[in-house]
Amino acid sequence: MRRLTPSAIAGVLGVGILFAFPGTASAQRESPLPxxxxxxxxxxxxxxxxxxxxxxxxxxxxxxxxxxxxxxxxLYVDPATLPxxxxxxxxxxxxxxxxxxxxxxxxxxxxxxFSGLKAAQARVDHVDIVFNAGHPGVAEPHYHVIVWYVTAxxxxxxxx
Amino acid sequence: MTSPSRREFLKxxxxxxxxFGIAPLFGTWLRYSADPELIEMRSDALGSQVWxxxxxxxxxxxxxxxxxxxxxVHTATAYHPNNDRHSLRIPEGAAPWDSGFLVKPGATFDxxxxxxxxxxxxxxxxxxxxxxxxxxxGNAVGPGADPFxxxxxxxxxxxWRHVPDAARAAFPSVERILAxxxxxxxx
Numbered sequence: 001m002r003r004l005t006p007s008a009i010a011g012v013l014g015v016g017i018l019f020a021f022p023g024t025a026s027a028q029r030e031s032p033l034p035x036x037x038x039x040x041x042x043x044x045x046x047x048x049x050x051x052x053x054x055x056x057x058x059x060x061x062x063x064x065x066x067x068x069x070x071x072x073x074x075l076y077v078d079p080a081t082l083p084x085x086x087x088x089x090x091x092x093x094x095x096x097x098x099x100x101x102x103x104x105x106x107x108x109x110x111x112x113x114f115s116g117l118k119a120a121q122a123r124v125d126h127v128d129i130v131f132n133a134g135h136p137g138v139a140e141p142h143y144h145v146i147v148w149y150v151t152a153x154x155x156x157x158x159x160x
Numbered sequence: 161m162t163s164p165s166r167r168e169f170l171k172x173x174x175x176x177x178x179x180f181g182i183a184p185l186f187g188t189w190l191r192y193s194a195d196p197e198l199i200e201m202r203s204d205a206l207g208s209q210v211w212x213x214x215x216x217x218x219x220x221x222x223x224x225x226x227x228x229x230x231x232x233v234h235t236a237t238a239y240h241p242n243n244d245r246h247s248l249r250i251p252e253g254a255a256p257w258d259s260g261f262l263v264k265p266g267a268t269f270d271x272x273x274x275x276x277x278x279x280x281x282x283x284x285x286x287x288x289x290x291x292x293x294x295x296x297x298g299n300a301v302g303p304g305a306d307p308f309x310x311x312x313x314x315x316x317x318x319x320w321r322h323v324p325d326a327a328r329a330a331f332p333s334v335e336r337i338l339a340x341x342x343x344x345x346x347x
Contacts, residue, residue: 139286140288
């Protein structure tokens with residue numbers, strides 16, 4: 001059976017050091033932000049571009065999901081941070097577009113706190129909070145809290 | 161006007177054969193040559209709603225059922241202790257199945273159901289959200305026709321898993337499947 005075991009899931013909680021990535025589709029490969037502002041001081045390799053590097057792993061190598069998840073993008077996660085994440089999402093051009101936090105309903109109902117989750121260090125365009133019925137890796141009803149670094153129009157381009 | 165499907169054509173052929181009293185000779189051929197019964201594995205764009213369509217199905221023994229993934233990632237997995245210690249809800253003489261994850265839209269999984277009875281199945285990542293289905297093969301008998309907790313207290317069932325509440329609420333009744341043969345999801 002290919003289902004991700006709880007122990008494997010429990011292996012993932014890490015630190016997501018995220019960066020904003022404004023810009024248009026035509027400018028996705030070159031961020032308008034100065035290089036220095038795109039580098040987090042605590043990491044040698046900023047996850048602005050895919051792949052983000054260790055401790056992140058491509059989600060499709062951990063669980064049976066497509067490389068590119070329609071509506072979200074190509075996802076990476078530090079397995080130690082599951083299920084909350086953050087998951088780093090990249091567009092077809094390999095640019096960071098969002099960070100996603102996945103919060104199980106049962107944890108919300110149990111009033112569990114999720115503190116100290118890492119966040120981007122640049123401007124957030126908007127946030128979506130969306131119910132999800134489950135998927136490999138988080139096989140239970142949960143909410144996606146999606147912190148977008150791109151406009152809604154650019155997010156819509158991730159549909160395929 | 162649309163042209164008749166292959167299944168409709170075969171059914172029509174069966175009626176012609178029956179008229180000549182030779183249906184028994186062709187019944188088996190017709191049954192096995194027909195297209196599989198299709199069950200779609202669906203989802204809305206956000207992954208908020210997921211469902212099998214139809215959620216309830218009646219077929220004759222020997223029918224091949226085909227699940228096809230339309231959106232999202234799904235499995236079709238029989239309620240059976242071999243599948244992650246789920247409770248037994250298919251006929252005792254039937255082999256359990258697990259499609260594994262169907263990741264790409266259009267991916268399919270087939271199984272031919274020969275043992276009469278009620279077959280309950282679920283989608284692994286979506287069972288807790290109530291993505292389940294039920295197939296009645298011939299007669300509505302077997303563990304799948306029993307109450308969900310029929311096994312509690314029986315030897316060898318200590319590690320079986322209960323059917324989640326959302327799944328219990330989603331199953332169509334056996335009576336409705338027998339009456340309608342194809343029960344569409346409410347979604």
